[in-house]
Amino acid sequence: MGRQMSILELFEETSRNLDKIKPRFPLRSAGTDSGLREAPADGAAEDGLVRPREVEALLLEINRAITTTRPLDDVIRLVLDGIIQLTGTDRGFLMLKVGPRGKLKFIVARDKHKQTLAGEQFNISQGFVQKTLRSRRILYMDDALRDQRFKMHESIYHLALRTIICAPLRLGERTIGVIYADSQTRVSTFNERKLDLLRLFASQAAVAIENARLYRESQRSEEKYRTLVESAADIILSVDPKGRVAYVNPALRQVLGLGVDELGSLNGKLSWVHSDDRSRLRSRFRDALEGRPARDVEFRGIHSDGSTRWLSLFLQPLRNGASGKLRGVQGIIRDVTAQREMYWKMSQGEKLRALGELAGGVAHDFNNILGVMIPRLEMITSRLSDEKCLRDIGTVTRAARDGEEIVKRIRNFTRTEQPSDQLSEVDLNRIAMESVEFTRPVWGRSASAESPTTLHEVKIDLRADGRMSGCESELREMFTNIIFNAVDAMPNGGTIRIRSWNAGDRIFCTVSDSGTGMTDEVRKCVFNPFFTTKGKRGTGLGLSVVYGIVTRHSGEIDVKSAPGRGTEFTISLPRLPESETASEPGEHPEDAAAAMQKILIVDDELGVREVLTEILREFGFDVTAAENGQQALRCMDKEPFGIVFTDLDIPGMNGLELSRAIKARHAETKVLLFTGWRVEKEDEKLQQAGVDQVLPKPIVMDQIRAALSELTGRDI
Numbered sequence: 145m146g147r148q149m150s151i152l153e154l155f156e157e158t159s160r161n162l163d164k165i166k167p168r169f170p171l172r173s174a175g176t177d178s179g180l181r182e183a184p185a186d187g188a189a190e191d192g193l194v195r196p197r198e199v200e201a202l203l204l205e206i207n208r209a210i211t212t213t214r215p216l217d218d219v220i221r222l223v224l225d226g227i228i229q230l231t232g233t234d235r236g237f238l239m240l241k242v243g244p245r246g247k248l249k250f251i252v253a254r255d256k257h258k259q260t261l262a263g264e265q266f267n268i269s270q271g272f273v274q275k276t277l278r279s280r281r282i283l284y285m286d287d288a289l290r291d292q293r294f295k296m297h298e299s300i301y302h303l304a305l306r307t308i309i310c311a312p313l314r315l316g317e318r319t320i321g322v323i324y325a326d327s328q329t330r331v332s333t334f335n336e337r338k339l340d341l342l343r344l345f346a347s348q349a350a351v352a353i354e355n356a357r358l359y360r361e362s363q364r365s366e367e368k369y370r371t372l373v374e375s376a377a378d379i380i381l382s383v384d385p386k387g388r389v390a391y392v393n394p395a396l397r398q399v400l401g402l403g404v405d406e407l408g409s410l411n412g413k414l415s416w417v418h419s420d421d422r423s424r425l426r427s428r429f430r431d432a433l434e435g436r437p438a439r440d441v442e443f444r445g446i447h448s449d450g451s452t453r454w455l456s457l458f459l460q461p462l463r464n465g466a467s468g469k470l471r472g473v474q475g476i477i478r479d480v481t482a483q484r485e486m487y488w489k490m491s492q493g494e495k496l497r498a499l500g501e502l503a504g505g506v507a508h509d510f511n512n513i514l515g516v517m518i519p520r521l522e523m524i525t526s527r528l529s530d531e532k533c534l535r536d537i538g539t540v541t542r543a544a545r546d547g548e549e550i551v552k553r554i555r556n557f558t559r560t561e562q563p564s565d566q567l568s569e570v571d572l573n574r575i576a577m578e579s580v581e582f583t584r585p586v587w588g589r590s591a592s593a594e595s596p597t598t599l600h601e602v603k604i605d606l607r608a609d610g611r612m613s614g615c616e617s618e619l620r621e622m623f624t625n626i627i628f629n630a631v632d633a634m635p636n637g638g639t640i641r642i643r644s645w646n647a648g649d650r651i652f653c654t655v656s657d658s659g660t661g662m663t664d665e666v667r668k669c670v671f672n673p674f675f676t677t678k679g680k681r682g683t684g685l686g687l688s689v690v691y692g693i694v695t696r697h698s699g700e701i702d703v704k705s706a707p708g709r710g711t712e713f714t715i716s717l718p719r720l721p722e723s724e725t726a727s728e729p730g731e732h733p734e735d736a737a738a739a740m741q742k743i744l745i746v747d748d749e750l751g752v753r754e755v756l757t758e759i760l761r762e763f764g765f766d767v768t769a770a771e772n773g774q775q776a777l778r779c780m781d782k783e784p785f786g787i788v789f790t791d792l793d794i795p796g797m798n799g800l801e802l803s804r805a806i807k808a809r810h811a812e813t814k815v816l817l818f819t820g821w822r823v824e825k826e827d828e829k830l831q832q833a834g835v836d837q838v839l840p841k842p843i844v845m846d847q848i849r850a851a852l853s854e855l856t857g858r859d860i
Contacts, residue, residue, distance in 0.1 A: 199341060202226050206345065209352040216356040217252075223323060223349040224254040230341060231309050232332040233325040235261065237268055240313075240321035240353070248277070248321065267303055268324055276310040276322055282342055284309040287331045307332045311342055313350035320350060379477035383410055385470055387433060399455075399479045401448030418444035418452065425457070432459035432473045442480065451706055452664060454481045517544050569720060570619065572610035572651055576642055577808035578777065579623035580604065581801050587631050587640065600631060601639045608644035608651050611720040614697050616781060622693045625686040626655045626713050633659030633711060651719045656712035662705040670703060740786030740856055745769045746776045746802065747791040756789060759845055763852065763860050773797035777805060785813060787855055792819035800833040807834035814855045 206226065209219050224236035237253045253261040276283045285308045307327040313320050323346060334342075373380050374393050379400075381392040387410040396402055400416055407416065410429040414422045421443040428438040438459040445455045458476040463469060521541045528534055580602055587600040623642075630640045638658040645652050662670070671691040694701045698718050705711040743765045745756050753769040760767045768785070770776040773796050776788070788806055792799040803815045817830070818839040830838065837851045852860045 198229070202229060203341075203345065203348065206348040206352055210348060210355055213359050214352075214356055216353070216360045219352050219356040220252055221254065221258075223353065224252065225258055226345060226349070227311075227323050227325050227342075228254070228256050230338070230345060231307070231325045231334075232330060233307055233309070233327040234329060235326055237266070237324040238321065238353075239273065239324065241319070248273070251321075268326065269303070269305065269308060272308055272310055273322055273324060276312055276324075277319065280312050280314065280319055282309065282311045282339060282346070284334045284339075286333055304328050306330070309334065309342070311346040313346060313353065315350050315354055320354060323349065377479075379475075381407075381475045381477070383433075383473040383475065385433060385472055387412075387429065390472065399447075399453065399477070400445055406448075416446055418446060420444070428457065428459065429473075432461055432475075433470070435461045435463075435470055437461060445477075450709075453479055454484045456480045567613050567615060570612060570614050570616045571809075572612055572614075572619065572653060572717065573606040573608060573644055574610070574808045575616060575619045576606060576610075576623055576644065576653065577604070578805050579620050579627060580642070581797060581805040581808075582620070582774070583624055583627045583631075584797060584801060586628065600634060600637055602627075603639060603641045604643075606642070606644045608646045608653070609719060610644060610651055612651060612697075612717055613720055614717070615693075618693045619697070622690050622715075623655070625690050629686060630655065630657035630659060630711070633657055633661070635660075638710075646719065649719050649721070651717045653715045653717075654712055655715075656710060658710045661707045661709045661711055663707055667703055667705050671701075742766045742768070742783070742785045743787045743789060744776055744779055744785040745789045746771075746773065746794060746799075747789075748772060748794050749791075752791070759848060760789075763849065773799075773802040773805070776802060777809070780806065780809065780813075784810065787814045787816060787852070789816050789818065792817055800829060800835070803833040803835050816851055816855065 205222060209222060220238055224238055228234070228236045234256050235253060236255075238251045239248050240251050241247065242249045250266050253266055255261060272283060272285075287306050288308065303326075305326050305328060307330065308325070309332075310322055310324045312322055376393060376395055377398070379392065379395045381396075382390045384390050389404065389407055389410065392404050392407060396404065396407065402416060408414070410426075410433075414426060417425055425441070425443050428441050432438055438457060441457040441459075443455055443457065445453045447453055456478045458478075460474050461470055462472045462474055464471055521537055521544060525534060525537050525541070528537065587602060627640060634640075634657055641654070641656045643654050670687050672688060691701060694715055694717070700716045702714045703711065704714070741764075743760050745753055745760070745767060747753050747756070747769075748771050750771075753771070757767045757769055765787075768779055770779055772794055773790075776790070779785070788802075790799045790802055794802070797805070799817050799819070803817065806813050806815055811834075814836045815834060816837040816839060817835045837855060839847050839851055849860045
């Protein structure tokens with residue numbers, strides 16, 4: 145092999161040999177012919193010869209396309225414009241092999257005015273193209289219409305083509321396509337100089353097109369990879385050998401709420417890592433920068449909002465293929481908070497079950513001891529007359545009674561199933577409302593003596609279909625205990641929010657507060673029996689009882705909290721299917737009529753209760769009496785009442801609060817309020833409480849008869 149000629153040397157050499165070229169037939173193969181000369185020229189014919197500087201510029205431009213990353217479309221336009229310029233033709237076409245079978249496909253066509261041709265203009269001599277592919281050489285015709293042999297070629301004849309040239313695009317032994325040019329108006333002559341230039345042009349064009357095509361494919365592949373990386377839920381980062389972060393995907397913002405600048409160097413302070421984990425993590429980063437990978441390294445990250453996230457780290461050193469020199473580290477950081485939380489819940493459930501078995505055994509034995517102590521103390525009390533001894537015995541007896549209550553609560557915690565005879569259809573929303581009313585004396589008063597004007601506020605948003613099968617008293621205790629805990633967590637006042645909604649066949653309910661919050665360590669222990677942060681004020685059984693109630697109702701409970709950010713309990717319970725929904729009391733006419741015959745009287749004055757009872761019984765009603773609101777609601781748990789007579793001023797919850805609780809539980813129950821104060825039936829507070837009738841004190845029989853007639857719709 146001799147020295148490779150430069151472009152100018154090649155052009156000069158072919159020019160010197162121009163006069164030695166001999167005539168040949170119009171249809172020629174430029175693969176092996178060496179004695180070609182220009183075809184005879186007619187008066188109107190043009191040889192299409194381009195000047196040396198134009199050739200040099202064209203070939204240099206193709207060479208630049210090879211050595212630079214240019215878009216494929218730009219390279220194709222350059223090739224087609226170049227073939228038209230070199231051959232002096234009117235049109236140029238590029239066809240490339242595509243697909244696994246290498247089918248030839250039109251890519252683009254252009255004319256001598258550098259305009260792109262439309263698809264309907266893709267009319268060429270296909271036979272000429274196929275001959276070029278088979279021979280793998282340049283084929284050309286100077287003037288087809290003047291040669292009688294080509295009148296039989298239908299495509300050439302009908303297209304009125306005069307000049308055709310087709311060159312294969314070859315990469316070694318592989319042909320990737322062809323460039324084709326033709327003309328209807330001009331006759332071009334092809335001599336050895338032009339053919340040499342065309343061979344050189346076609347070989348460089350093949351390399352340029354292939355490079356551009358590979359570059360486009362790599363760009364597409366890179367784009368797919370980038371899309372995959374940037375849409376990944378895991379943090380993916382690239383680090384240089386000095387520990388500086390060269391790239392990190394958007395998941396950093398999603399997982400930790402940080403920007404790239406806030407991440408800093410991996411050899412730096414690592415302020416986004418929990419202080420207890422920084423030293424260990426910094427050591428793993430150093431190992432990776434020294435060529436040792438790290439896998440499944442769990443640590444705690446600090447989100448920009450101050451919350452803690454559990455993360456798992458994978459680090460892989462990157463080396464140069466040839467030298468093996470370390471060129472950086474690639475890392476993946478995955479948020480495993482949810483997985484750890486799930487594992488904690490599973491382990492917590494197992495631990496609480498084990499504690500339940502242990503506590504159940506202790507409660508059984510302790511109950512046996514109390515079963516002996518309390519009767520004996522009562523017997524001793526009946527036999528003593530000394531006041532000091534009686535006081536001491538009374539103190540011991542009260543302590544034993546307190547122990548008995550604690551045993552009951554422990555046994556409630558250890559129960560894993562709810563007896564079927566204690567289950568009925570209940571409305572969780574109504575129970576939540578009642579619990580708010582029950583606890584109003586606690587959360588409705590001043591938060592502290594130092595801040596007498598600071599009150600707790602309860603906001604309610606109950607949107608669920610709350611029908612479920614459960615034990616009403618236990619579910620009420622569940623809400624009550626959580627509300628009490630919320631109040632204790634807000635010594636300076638705050639807001640309690642209760643929400644409910646449905647998802648699938650579940651009822652979800654959250655109770656959240658704006659209180660002091662808990663650390664992660666405390667949060668993981670809140671359901672443990674006897675665990676308390678209240679010191680001597682707490683028994684540590686409130687939330688463990690809540691856990692037991694939820695579990696017995698086939699539910700789940702979760703708690704989220706952080707210091708200074710309040711606490712949120714989320715409860716999930718099974719909703720009662722539509723097909724199993726029982727009829728509410730009062731839905732049928734006969735039930736409603738029976739309920740309207742039952743009246744509940746609520747007044748703390750015995751004399752008032754007695755006289756109202758006598759009057760109403762004379763009117764033919766079935767009457768039950770209660771001395772306060774809570775006792776009244778317990779009565780309503782046992783049986784339905786059509787009408788409730790209540791005094792406005794009763795201990796605990798007042799008459800308006802009782803009315804709200806009754807309406808939340810039984811909307812169809814009529815409430816008649818009597819009071820010595822002057823109030824109007826249209827008063828906004830009465831309407832909000834759901835009061836149906838108001839009677840002034842002292843009550844007279846005629847007023848009672850008129851009110852009952854209006855409420856029942858019949859003459860009394």
